[in-house]
Amino acid sequence: MAKSLKNNTPTSFKNNFKALKYIPRFFSLIWNTNKSMFLANLISRLAKSIIPVLMLWVGKMIIDEVILQVSLENPNLKEIWILLGIEFALAMSSNLLSRAISLTDALLGDLYANKSSVELIDKSAQMELSQLEDPEFYDKLERARRQTTNRVGLMSNVLSQLQDMITVASLITGLIVFEPFLVVLLIIAIIPSFINEIKFSRTSYSLARSWTSERRELDYLRFIGASDVTAKEIKLFGLSDFITQRFSKLAHEYYLVNKLLAIKRTVWGALFNVIGDMAYYSAYVLIIIRVVAGIISVGELTFLAGSFRQLRNQLQSIFSRFSKITESAMYLQDYFDFMDLKTSETGKQDFIPIPKEIKKGFTFENVHFSYNGTQEEVFSNISFELKKGEKLALVGENGAGKTTLIKLLVRLYEPTKGNIYLDGINIKKFRKSEYQKRFGAIFQDYVKYYLSAKENIAIGNIKELENKNKIVVAAENSLADKVIDNLKDRYEQNLGKRFKNGVELSGGQWQKIALARAYMSDSDVIILDEPTSALDARAEYEAFQRFIGLTQGKTSVIISHRFSTVRMADRILVLNKGEILELGTHEELLNHNGLYAELFELQAEGYQ
Secondary structure (H helix, E strand, O other), X not given: OOOOHHHOOOOOHHXXXXXXXXXXXXXXXXXXXXXXXXXXXXXXXHHHHOHHHHHHHHHHHHHHHHHHHHOOOOOOOHHHHHHHHHHHHHHHHHHHHHHHHHHHHHXXXXXXXXXXXXXXXXXXXXXXXXXXXXXXXXXXXXXHHHOOOOXXXXXXXXXXXXXXXXXXXXXXXXXXXXXXXXXXXXXXXXXXXXXXXXXXXXXXXXXXXXXXXXXXXXXHHHHHHOOOOOHHHHHHOOOHHHHHHHHHHHHHHHXXXXXXXXXXXXXXXXXXXXXXXXHHHHHHHHHHHHHHOOOOOHHHHHHHHHHHHHHHHHHHHHHHHHHHHHHHHHHHXXXXXXHOOOOOOOOOOOOOOOOOOOOOEEEEEEEEEOOOOXXXXXXXXXXXXXXXXXXXXXXXXXXXXXXXXXXXXXXXXXXXXEEEEEOOEEHHHOOHHHHHOOEEEEOOOOOOOOOEHHHHHHHHHHXXXXXXXXXXXXXXXXXXXXXXXXOOOHHHXXXXXXXXXXXXXXXXXXXXXXXXXXXXXXXXXXXXXXXXXXXXXXXXXXXXXXHHHHOOOOEEEXXXXXXXXXXXXXXXXXXXXXXXXXXXOHHHHHHHOOHHHHHHHHHHHHOO
């Protein structure tokens, strides 16, 4: 059901102003992005801010001088030409300064977008996998991600605000000298529209925030509706109409809510603008009466009329821009709120160095685990040992928790209760980033990176990206070398069809490339989660024979549904409904005649 505008509680005036506290932090990031360019932008704006009042004053002097010379029998136009030259120089300077401001705005905006995007990627890498899998957390991430681009508008608005305030101060000084009452009329002309802008900027932000999840769904529907990843199933199952109808329905609901807000904003804006126009022309009448009465000169008339008109426009810009700044600051708050999120290791300084060499192995002690927001446990009271140099296979039916157990081992998840030890030391005492370097892994949902073949393999140990020999050896060990030999540009060939000159691979070919990543690693522990599911029987057998030989002395964990692979392990751990059902060698488990033996016999029958 669509959310109406009434259901979107607007933020308060207090929150509007509270959000402004993020502006200094925002500008400190821009300052650190490029100090000299920021200073150039600021100086250009300061210089431009005093030009309007100077041009009005020079214009007043020109008109008064023209009227004076017209009244003389022998006019002297020298001063008029000088004043015109000054006004021309001011106009040219204003134009050049505007271009300098636009240039530095654009460049600073691009630099900040790059810098903030890098910071967001780094911050996301620090987050727990369980957080990234939480929809509410993902909404926060999405709101923050949207704030890494187009922030040049906020920067430009804040600096323009300062620039216009200097201009306004100089113009108001002129009004006070000649006609102080005009300032009162000016306030009457501006304040109503300012209140209107603030009100609707709050409502607009509330709407955008409350629809974060739906906008993510719209982005997702755009992706699956026009992607090479989903194209086969979209065509085969005739899903195009389903996706377009779902997208159209949700997009139209969002449009209707936005439409209602836009209409209200326009109607109220037009009403308050009428009040402003009435105040403006009242001021005009006052100025004309003063001129007719001979109280002020015609030149002063042009100065006052021009000043009032420009003041009105600039104050409207200031107030309107202020509402945009507060609205943008609330969006900016989303970015900083995400960047300030605590991680599991935030503030911890008491980590101990991880052992240079694994001596005993890993121990799971009464480990329990459940996903965020759920009461049901994936694991209950799991206890076992993974010995140094041992090859342990995990077996169980789908959903038994095999992959989750691995993620606990490598600290992608943390146990809900219980502990995991490395050589008798709780792994939480190690810095997570250092601990995870001890593992090399390929998961069943490995990523197909649309990069070169060389980069796809080097991802397993990215610091060795330029080590061609190591990459070639890893490819040979995983049988990926035969795949690469058939590529036009071999290791430099882009994989996948997303980008120009890319080549798509079969499922088995992609899996060999991914398997090579595990061999790139110099890690003590190698984890293979269904690493050969897309390979044929011969390729699988050869791949595992190589794996067994190449990982001598290394600790390994293997998940596979193929028992021809599993039986190569030193020990086999059988999981069932979140508990350890059996643990032993292939022969021991067959003799035990339990679930392992049952599954083994079922698979063996399929080959008879």
